[in-house]
Structures are given as C-alpha cells and as structure tokens.
Amino acid sequence: MKYSVIALSLLVVASAGDAHAKAKWVIGMSQCNLGEPWRVQMNADIKKAAAGNADIEVIFKDAQNDTLKQRAQVEEFVNAGVNLLIISPKEAAPLTAPVAAAFKKGIPVIVLDRRVLGSSYTSFIGADNKKIGMAAGKWIAKRVAELAAGGAKGRVVELKGLMTSTPAQDRNSGFRAGIKAAAPAVVDIVFEADMKWLEANARKEMESALAVNPKIDLVYAHNDPGAHGAYLAAKAAGREKNIIFVGIDGLPQEGQSFVKQGLLEASFEYPTGGKEAIESALKILGGKTVPKEVTLNSHVFTKANVDKGGECL
Amino acid sequence: MSNANTIATIPSASPAPSFDAKRKPNAPIHLRKLAQQPWVRALLALVLIAAIGMIFNPGGIFYKWSTHRDMLRQVSVAGMLACGMTLVIITGGIDLAVGSVVGFTAVLFSLLTLHLGWPAALALPVCVLTGAACGALSGGLIAGFNIQPFIATLAMMVFARGLAKSISGGQKISTAVLQADDSYKNIELPALFGTIDHRILGENIAVVTLVMLVCVLACYVLLTKLRWGRYFYATGGNENAARLSGVPTKAIKVWAYGLSGVFSAIAGICQAAQEQQGDPEAGAGYELTAIAMVVIGGTSLAGGRGGIALTLIGAFTIGYLEKILSINAVGESSRLMLTGLIIVAAVLLQRSKK
Known part of the structure; x- marks a missing residue:
C-alpha cells in the first residue's frame, strides 16, 4: 500500500512535469x-x-x-x-x-x-475595472432610458462580486459613476447583493430580488456567470423575457457565448x-x-x- | 452510553429519557419528556428562525409559497450532502470530501453529456459509481489502514478537487465547446439538464428538492428499518463493543463513506444541471454547510446518536436563515456574523440539560 501510493505520486509528477525544449x-x-x-x-x-x-x-x-x-x-x-x-x-x-x-x-x-x-x-x-464599470453604467443608463420612455424609472438589480476585492469595488463605483454621468434620473437600483463571483449565489440572490420586486427591468452582474445565474433564476420564475441581463468579463466560452445565445444582452470584456x-x-x-x-x-x-x-x- | 443502550434507543434516535424528579416538579412529566426529544429541540430552532422570517418580512413575501419553494430548491444540493454526512457522523466519522466530490462529478457529468454526447442512461450511473468509488476509497483507508477520518477525507477532498481540475483542464465545462479553429460552438443543452432543473406538481416544487427528499427517505429506511442501519449506530456508539458483538464495523465504515460518495455524486449532477455547466470549483465549502446542517439538527459529532429527520430539520433551519438574510438584502458582513451567532444559538437550544 505504502509503495503503491508512492509509485502513484511519482507517476502523477512524471506526467505533470514538462519536458523542457x-x-x-x-x-x-x-x-x-x-x-x-x-x-x-x-x-x-x-x-x-x-x-x-x-x-x-x-x-x-x-x-x-x-x-x-x-x-x-x-x-x-x-x-x-x-x-x-x-x-x-x-x-x-x-x-x-x-x-x-x-x-x-x-x-x-x-x-x-x-x-x-x-x-x-x-x-x-x-x-481598468473602473473604466469598464463606467462604460457599463453609461450603457445601462441609456438602455434603461429607452425602456422607461413613459417617465418611470428603470428598476435595476446589481449583483456584486466579492466586495472586499478591488475588481468588485471598481466595477461597483465605476458603474454608479457611469449612471451619474449619463442619466441619473432614470435608474433606480432596487436590489443589490454580494454574490461573491459565484453563479450559484447569484441565482439565490436573484430569486430573492424577484420575490421582493414585482417588476425588474435590468440586472447588472459584476461577472458573466453571475448574470447567467440571474438569468436562470428569472427563467425559473417565467420572467426572463421582461428583464435585460448585462455582465462583465466577455470570455469567449462564457460572456460571448451567453450573448450569442441571447441570454445576456451585453457583456463587457475585461481583457x-x-x-x-x-x-x-x-x-x-x-x-x-x-x-x-x-x-x-x-x-x-x-x-x-x-x-x-x-x-x- | 453503553452499546446495548445505543441499540435499544435507535428507533426514536434519542437518548434514553432520564426521569429527573427533583427538577421542575410542577411541569407535567409527559411535557418534560417531550421537550427532551431531540426532534422537538431541533424544531425549536427552526421555529425560532421562521419567527425571525415573519418579523423581517418585506411585502409579506415570507407568507408566499414561492419563497418557501425557492428555499427548498436552494437547500437541496447541500441537503443531499448532509444525508451522507449524517450516515458518516453516526458511525463516529466525518467526511470532508463531499464538496470536492460535487465538483468532480459535476465536471464529469457535464463532460460526458455535453462534450462526449453520452446518453443520460449511461452518464448517470457512471457518475454515481465514480462518487461511490471516491467515498469507498476514503472508507477503505479509514477502515483498512486506521487512518483518522479527518485525515483520510481531507486527502480525498484535495485529490478529488485536483481530479476535477484535471479532467476539465481548469475551465468550466459548458455548452460552449471549443472547436479545432479556436472558436466556440454552442451545443444544445441535453434534455436531462432541463428535467432536473425544473418544477413539477403544478410548478410547486423543484425536481432537485424531490431528489433530496428521496435521499432523506432512503437514509430513513436504512437507519430505522434495517438491522444493517442499526450497525451504523453501534459502530459509532462503541466500536469495540460492536465489533465484539459481531457487527462488521470495518465494512459498515466503508459503506457509510461509499454512500456519502453516492449522495455527493447525485448532488454533483444536480449542481451541474442547475448551473448548466460543470464548474471544477463547484461545491467548495459545501462540506461545512452539510456538517452545520447535521449538527444543528442535533446529531452528535461524537457518533452513535442522531437521525436523518433531524438533519432534514437542520437543513431547513440553515435554508431559511439564508433565505431570510437574502430577501432582506442584508449586507455580507452582517450575514456572516448573524449566521455564526444563530448557529451557536441553535446548537445551544439543542443541548440537553444534564
């Protein structure tokens, strides 16, 4: 037993190490x-x-x-x-x-x-996360203004990354600054929660947001998996068609793929x-x-x- | 508690009632007996949490079924892990690997069904057997080589996480499949994913919740109706006495960890279906949630005492706590502190007054 474990470890090491050219x-x-x-x-x-x-x-x-x-x-x-x-x-x-x-x-x-x-x-x-958050804020304010042509404010949910990490802080403050710069009067942030970058948490928080708010127009998540989790929650509630989902990161297999499938309306790339x-x-x-x-x-x-x-x- | 006593009290999964006539002479004896039942104490904690929910109840949503339905869905994956954890803890052990096995099987399931196109009928048993193998391996190390459960399952926790990252190449396994020319092609989500992440009975209950309840029921039958299940208590209560009276304690341990692996694999499949992908990081930290559910329910970490119904109550207690904090949009720092405080309060409620 002892020797077989050692042999297995050596095998793993051998297969993991690169041969250096x-x-x-x-x-x-x-x-x-x-x-x-x-x-x-x-x-x-x-x-x-x-x-x-x-x-x-x-x-x-x-x-x-x-x-x-x-x-x-x-x-x-x-x-x-x-x-x-x-x-x-x-x-x-x-x-x-x-x-x-x-x-x-x-x-x-x-x-x-x-x-x-x-x-x-x-x-x-x-x-620059702040710049990207700001671009997202401006884009969202503009998009919400189109929706809320009647004068009503657009109801927005913000699902934040781990708020003790700088990317989340910047994506939050940039977003708020972007809204302020573009059209502060049209955006009403009705629910915000820390989903710690995790899709499963985002889904839980979004379920609460949906329960508390009969009307939500847009979800801004600090990463694409978070936006996807929010989409799944809205879909389970049958409300995904009335809500716009926006995420950040734009990885080809995540954000870009979600946009192609029409789940997210926009994903902002973090190169x-x-x-x-x-x-x-x-x-x-x-x-x-x-x-x-x-x-x-x-x-x-x-x-x-x-x-x-x-x-x- | 002696071995004979342990076995004798298994059906109600409770400690032998002590008739302490000196204390509270005015209280009717049947009420006192009732208050000493572990399930009554577990329910007390749940009622306490529910009361908080009724007080902090924005727009009356705590009274809507959908809130409870969502809580039941959210708690399901960790609840399945808590089933296996209960079996293991009753035998006097602990299984730290459950969260990693969730990640490993979620990736494996996604890889087989999404990327390799395996039919569900083949992918499901392969994943469950893989989970069982992970658990049985931990159990084998514990029973066969006398490695402490904490150490053996810690090793499996790290190893299974490594396996998850290895077979996935560190990336999430999703419907976006990498093509030879470096572009991504979106494939259709297999029907099984939708079937698992779906509500039935008039949209009133999630399939994953039913899966969890079936797991609970299976454990209930095992622990209360089968002689074999009573061996779990005997092994955890007094291992030497059990072995000397003919209980196959080594085999029971392998079974306990193996079944924990099975429940972890089922949880992994449900996790993958709900996320529509296999995330190699999935399930990280879930082992602690599962342990909290078991302990808040009132199953003793010392082994030999407890039951699956208690764990179900514990799971609901944790589930409602998370739900209430979430619908009130409580900030993260307060959430963590409140969760810690309420776990202590719940466990204090549990403690029998001896």
Missing part, C-alpha cells in the same frame, strides 16, 4: 490563481501567442492564491535564470520586494493585471492581456523599449457585434 529565450510566467476561469484564459492567451514563436519558451507556475508561494516562485524563476519574467501578482505589497529583486538582477519584468508598488519593473499591462504580454516580451527581448504602463482596450459584446469581435469601448 531548448529555446533561445525562456520566459517565466507566475500566475496567482488558476482557480479562476479568467486566469486560465490569461494563461491560454499567453500560450497561444507564444506558440508560433520558436525563439521563446514559456514556463507556467500557479501560486494557487497563496502570496508566499508566488514569492517563492519568483525566486525560483530568478535562480533558474529565466530571460524574462511575467507575473500576475496576487497582492501588491508582499510581492513588490521579490519582483524588484528580480528586476535589479537585470531580468525584465512584465506585471500583468494587478499591480506591484514602486517602479522596479519593466512594464505594467492591465485593464486578460496575455497576448499583449507576449508581444511586449518579444520587443523587450529584442532590445526595444516598451511603455511603462499599458492600459488595455476593452470591448462590449452585443448580439449585433459578437460575431465581429465586439465593439471597442
């Missing part, structure tokens, strides 16, 4: 948490962008949402002598020092999505930056300079434009 440049990619589909997509985008190039090889590490593990990974990459480091850090403060140490050793560092403190890195690439990171990496490795800060463009996907790749915000 010799490429000109080795890029280390430290991902903070592969438990989220969006981050799996980020890695997939990096892999895809790097696949066509024989000069580079990317080694992926997953910190499993553990800051100290990620710190150790950065140090491992430095010791292994990678030519460039891409990191999507879990948290800014505790990862600033290891990233700076790598940078000072002459390893170019691309910071993806979340920030580190100071300026000891080569380039930051990320999207992963995977492709852009590899493009920047190639420039840096080729001796060119890249901007210190790159803000990614976002798209909105609606039924009209989803097949054409969405519309730039």
Whole structure:
C-alpha cells in the first residue's frame, strides 16, 4: 500500500512535469490563481501567442492564491535564470520586494493585471475595472432610458462580486459613476447583493430580488456567470423575457457565448492581456523599449457585434 | 452510553429519557419528556428562525409559497450532502470530501453529456459509481489502514478537487465547446439538464428538492428499518463493543463513506444541471454547510446518536436563515456574523440539560 501510493505520486509528477525544449529565450510566467476561469484564459492567451514563436519558451507556475508561494516562485524563476519574467501578482505589497529583486538582477519584468508598488519593473499591462464599470453604467443608463420612455424609472438589480476585492469595488463605483454621468434620473437600483463571483449565489440572490420586486427591468452582474445565474433564476420564475441581463468579463466560452445565445444582452470584456504580454516580451527581448504602463482596450459584446469581435469601448 | 443502550434507543434516535424528579416538579412529566426529544429541540430552532422570517418580512413575501419553494430548491444540493454526512457522523466519522466530490462529478457529468454526447442512461450511473468509488476509497483507508477520518477525507477532498481540475483542464465545462479553429460552438443543452432543473406538481416544487427528499427517505429506511442501519449506530456508539458483538464495523465504515460518495455524486449532477455547466470549483465549502446542517439538527459529532429527520430539520433551519438574510438584502458582513451567532444559538437550544 505504502509503495503503491508512492509509485502513484511519482507517476502523477512524471506526467505533470514538462519536458523542457531548448529555446533561445525562456520566459517565466507566475500566475496567482488558476482557480479562476479568467486566469486560465490569461494563461491560454499567453500560450497561444507564444506558440508560433520558436525563439521563446514559456514556463507556467500557479501560486494557487497563496502570496508566499508566488514569492517563492519568483525566486525560483530568478535562480533558474529565466530571460524574462511575467507575473500576475496576487497582492501588491508582499510581492513588490521579490519582483524588484528580480528586476535589479537585470531580468525584465512584465506585471500583468494587478499591480506591484514602486517602479522596479519593466512594464505594467492591465485593464481598468473602473473604466469598464463606467462604460457599463453609461450603457445601462441609456438602455434603461429607452425602456422607461413613459417617465418611470428603470428598476435595476446589481449583483456584486466579492466586495472586499478591488475588481468588485471598481466595477461597483465605476458603474454608479457611469449612471451619474449619463442619466441619473432614470435608474433606480432596487436590489443589490454580494454574490461573491459565484453563479450559484447569484441565482439565490436573484430569486430573492424577484420575490421582493414585482417588476425588474435590468440586472447588472459584476461577472458573466453571475448574470447567467440571474438569468436562470428569472427563467425559473417565467420572467426572463421582461428583464435585460448585462455582465462583465466577455470570455469567449462564457460572456460571448451567453450573448450569442441571447441570454445576456451585453457583456463587457475585461481583457486578460496575455497576448499583449507576449508581444511586449518579444520587443523587450529584442532590445526595444516598451511603455511603462499599458492600459488595455476593452470591448462590449452585443448580439449585433459578437460575431465581429465586439465593439471597442 | 453503553452499546446495548445505543441499540435499544435507535428507533426514536434519542437518548434514553432520564426521569429527573427533583427538577421542575410542577411541569407535567409527559411535557418534560417531550421537550427532551431531540426532534422537538431541533424544531425549536427552526421555529425560532421562521419567527425571525415573519418579523423581517418585506411585502409579506415570507407568507408566499414561492419563497418557501425557492428555499427548498436552494437547500437541496447541500441537503443531499448532509444525508451522507449524517450516515458518516453516526458511525463516529466525518467526511470532508463531499464538496470536492460535487465538483468532480459535476465536471464529469457535464463532460460526458455535453462534450462526449453520452446518453443520460449511461452518464448517470457512471457518475454515481465514480462518487461511490471516491467515498469507498476514503472508507477503505479509514477502515483498512486506521487512518483518522479527518485525515483520510481531507486527502480525498484535495485529490478529488485536483481530479476535477484535471479532467476539465481548469475551465468550466459548458455548452460552449471549443472547436479545432479556436472558436466556440454552442451545443444544445441535453434534455436531462432541463428535467432536473425544473418544477413539477403544478410548478410547486423543484425536481432537485424531490431528489433530496428521496435521499432523506432512503437514509430513513436504512437507519430505522434495517438491522444493517442499526450497525451504523453501534459502530459509532462503541466500536469495540460492536465489533465484539459481531457487527462488521470495518465494512459498515466503508459503506457509510461509499454512500456519502453516492449522495455527493447525485448532488454533483444536480449542481451541474442547475448551473448548466460543470464548474471544477463547484461545491467548495459545501462540506461545512452539510456538517452545520447535521449538527444543528442535533446529531452528535461524537457518533452513535442522531437521525436523518433531524438533519432534514437542520437543513431547513440553515435554508431559511439564508433565505431570510437574502430577501432582506442584508449586507455580507452582517450575514456572516448573524449566521455564526444563530448557529451557536441553535446548537445551544439543542443541548440537553444534564
């Protein structure tokens, strides 16, 4: 028994480890948490962008949402002598020092999505949740104004992500600011709840929203699975046809797919930056300079434009 | 409590009533006996929660059937897990792997039906057997190698989550199927998904709720009507005494964890049908909800005492608590604190006054 468990462990390790081919440049990619589909997509985008190039090889590490593990990974990459480091850090403060140490050793560092403190890195690439939330707020205010032509306010439900996380805070404050900027008088937020990014929670909260509010015009969820959960709740109540669902993230297999199926009316993309990171990496490795800060463009996907790749915000 | 005593009191799943004549001489004896019944105490907690619901009742929706119907649906998946958890806890163990097995079987079910196009008649038994195998493996480690249940099921919890992520490639398995040219094609949702996530009897009850009730009924028959079920109590009450009196305690343990795996797999299938996808992260933390349901019902974590009807009451208590907090749109921080406080209050209500 003891030996068979050990043998099985070795087998799993052997099948999981990559055989490293010799490429000109080795890029280390430290991902903070592969438990989220969006981050799996980020890695997939990096892999895809790097696949066509024989000069580079990317080694992926997953910190499993553990800051100290990620710190150790950065140090491992430095010791292994990678030519460039891409990191999507879990948290800014505790990862600033290891990233700076790598940078000072002459390893170019691309910071993806979340920030580190100071300026000891080569380039930051990320999207702006506040901007995306704001775009969603403006879009929703406009859409609700069309509905509520008679002067009545549009009744909106907001299903929030985990409100202790910055993306949820920004998608909330951006959304409110967007409404204020566009048409504050037409939107009435009748129900808001924290669904912690989870579809099953969103469905529960939406059932309560439906029970308490006989009329709901629109649901804004901080991610697409949340909007989908709300849709399923409305469908079970037979009210999905009278409600517009809007989500954020716009992953091809989630948001874009829901829009194509007509479940969501719009999904606002939160780009992963995977492709852009590899493009920047190639420039840096080729001796060119890249901007210190790159803000990614976002798209909105609606039924009209989803097949054409969405519309730039 | 002696082994003989445990077995003798199984049908009512209650501790032997103690006739304490010195206390409350005025209370009629039958009332005192009644108040000592575990199910009465469990109902007290439920009534307490329901009373809160009647006080904080925006627009009178607590009096609408749809509110209760939705609560019954929401509580179903965790309720199925609590069935298996009850069996395991009665044998004196704990099963931390149930939430991960939900994630694993939800992914497996979605993979088989959505991506590989298996018919329901084939996919359902394969998923249930997979769940049973996960549970029986935990049980085997516990019974055969004397590994503590906490450790063995902790290992299975981590391992099954890894399996879920491995077979799904870390992505949700949904109706959007990746094609060779990197685009996604939407496939039709199999009819089985709609059948499970559907209301029947005049739209009055969700199918998943009925599935949960069938699970509860199966456990009820097992624990109260079959000699084999009484062995579960005997194993948890006093394992040595049970073994010496001929109870196959090792086999009973494997069965308990195996059945817990079966209920977890059924819950996983229901979870996938309700989300219309297999999420490798599904069910994370559900093991704690299931344990809370069992404990609030009044089944003893020490083993040997308790029952499935108690767990059902416990499940409703948790379900109503969540529902009431949700319809009142209570903020997340207050929800967590209130949930903690009410669990303590419910368990204090449970405790027998000895």
